[in-house]
Amino acid sequence: MSMNKRNLPGWGFLFLGIALTAAGIVRSEHETVLTKAVNICLECIGIG
Amino acid sequence: MVKQSMFRHLCQAAWFALTNGYGKGFATGKIYQGPTKTLCVPGLNCYSCPGALGSCPIGSLQAVLDSSKFTFSCYVFGLLMIFGSLLGRVVCGWLCPFGFVQDLVYKIPGFRKVKNLPGHRMLKNLPYIVLLFFVILLPSLVVDIMGTGSPWFCEYLCPSGTLFAGIPLVVMNSSLRLAAGLRFLWKISVLLLVMGLAIKIYRPFCKYLCPLGAIYGCFNKVALYRFNIDEGRCIQCKACQRVCGMDIKVWQNPNSAECIRCGACKAVCPTNAISSTLEQLRRKNERKEV
Numbered sequence: 001m002s003m004n005k006r007n008l009p010g011w012g013f014l015f016l017g018i019a020l021t022a023a024g025i026v027r028s029e030h031e032t033v034l035t036k037a038v039n040i041c042l043e044c045i046g047i048g
Numbered sequence: 049m050v051k052q053s054m055f056r057h058l059c060q061a062a063w064f065a066l067t068n069g070y071g072k073g074f075a076t077g078k079i080y081q082g083p084t085k086t087l088c089v090p091g092l093n094c095y096s097c098p099g100a101l102g103s104c105p106i107g108s109l110q111a112v113l114d115s116s117k118f119t120f121s122c123y124v125f126g127l128l129m130i131f132g133s134l135l136g137r138v139v140c141g142w143l144c145p146f147g148f149v150q151d152l153v154y155k156i157p158g159f160r161k162v163k164n165l166p167g168h169r170m171l172k173n174l175p176y177i178v179l180l181f182f183v184i185l186l187p188s189l190v191v192d193i194m195g196t197g198s199p200w201f202c203e204y205l206c207p208s209g210t211l212f213a214g215i216p217l218v219v220m221n222s223s224l225r226l227a228a229g230l231r232f233l234w235k236i237s238v239l240l241l242v243m244g245l246a247i248k249i250y251r252p253f254c255k256y257l258c259p260l261g262a263i264y265g266c267f268n269k270v271a272l273y274r275f276n277i278d279e280g281r282c283i284q285c286k287a288c289q290r291v292c293g294m295d296i297k298v299w300q301n302p303n304s305a306e307c308i309r310c311g312a313c314k315a316v317c318p319t320n321a322i323s324s325t326l327e328q329l330r331r332k333n334e335r336k337e338v
Contacts, residue, residue, distance in 0.1 A: 003325065003328060003329075003332075006274075007272055007325075009270035010133050010134075010270050010271055010272040011133075011272070012133075013129050013132065013133035013267065013270060014129070014130060014133040014134060014272070016126075016129060017125075017126045017127070017128070017129030017130035017132075017133055018126065018130060019126070020122045020123070020125055020126030020129060021122070021123055021126030021127055021130065022126070023122040023123075023126070024121065024122035024123020024124070024125075024126055025123060027118070027122060027123070029112050029118060029121055029122060029123035029124070030086045030123055031086075032111060032112050032115050032117065032118070033085075033086060033088070033103055033108045033111060033112065033123065033124070034083070034085055034086045034103075036095070036103075036107070036108065036111035037085035037086075037095035037100075037103040037107075037108070037111075038079070038080075038081040038082075038085055039079075040079055040096050040213075040217065040224075041094075041095065041096045041107065041199070041202065041209075041213075042227075043198060043199050043202050043203040044094055044095075044096050044107060044199065044202040044203070044206065044209040044213055044214070045094075045096055045209060045210065045213045045214035045217055045218070045224070045232070045235075046203075046209075046210060046214050046228065046231045046232035046233075046234065046235035046236070047214075047218075047224060047227045047228055047229070047231065047232055
């Protein structure tokens with residue numbers, strides 16, 4: 001099989017990933033991530 | 049081979065410095081609160097690390113799944129798919145801060161090194177169980193009356209969060225120090241166990257616990273960056289397997305889900321039979337130019 005054909009699943013997943021990320025942004029999931037990340041996560045450090 | 053390993057460690061250190069470059073956080077015991085934290089970094093890098101400029105993908109995945117607003121995270125799965133389809137577990141070998149720490153701990157001399165824990169063939173499936181239960185099911189399903197769950201993996205297992213966030217914050221922040229209790233001790237114990245094992249076994253956390261490695265491992269066979277064996281050149285001397293810290297039969301399965309793409313096998317191969325897709329592309333372009 002040529003290298004280009006073997007790369008097809010990789011490209012497919014890449015485009016699917018971009019589409020999913022865009023869908024996540026439309027759904028404002030990134031805001032949930034930001035809200036969690038800018039506050040100290042007490043569970044992550046073993047407190048709370 | 050030493051040169052290749054040094055180059056990789058330099059890349060790991062540079063990536064850590066780049067993604068954890070908020071020096072003020074380390075000085076004041078507070079965390080960065082800017083907009084770059086919307087983005088996930090590819091490796092396991094706690095967003096509560098005082099220097100962190102981005103978000104941990106596993107922490108973010110749990111944050112979205114355990115919130116009352118969403119039942120699935122298109123955003124984080126999408127980003128993981130982008131990283132995975134491009135690089136696979138190159139992320140583990142070259143860009144993960146906790147992987148880097150384990151690499152350094154494994155270099156401590158004076159201890160007999162062993163390849164794997166007893167029961168390796170069964171234990172190597174643990175990361176998939178951790179991913180399914182601690183990252184996806186428990187945060188989504190075990191919720192309070194408001195519909196909010198907890199980040200189970202971060203809360204009970206993640207040693208990276210303890211090392212890069214828990215310890216620095218508890219040391220520098222007196223109110224957090226007062227609040228540290230039994231759970232903090234549990235997390236310190238997990239970290240000590242992993243670090244103790246890492247002196248004798250190469251990357252025990254990556255081999256037996258890491259849910260992020262389990263995700264990227266699924267992409268190793270289809271990622272745009274892969275390894276290939278030239279069967280005409282391979283003499284099946286098994287030098288690649290002997291040098292592999294993850295104990296992979298590279299000559300038989302160059303794109304194993306456990307391969308972290310450290311490249312030690314490529315560096316040691318006496319006939320240069322192992323190549324990456326990048327090298328193949330470069331050779332193809334060179335032939336075209338000739």
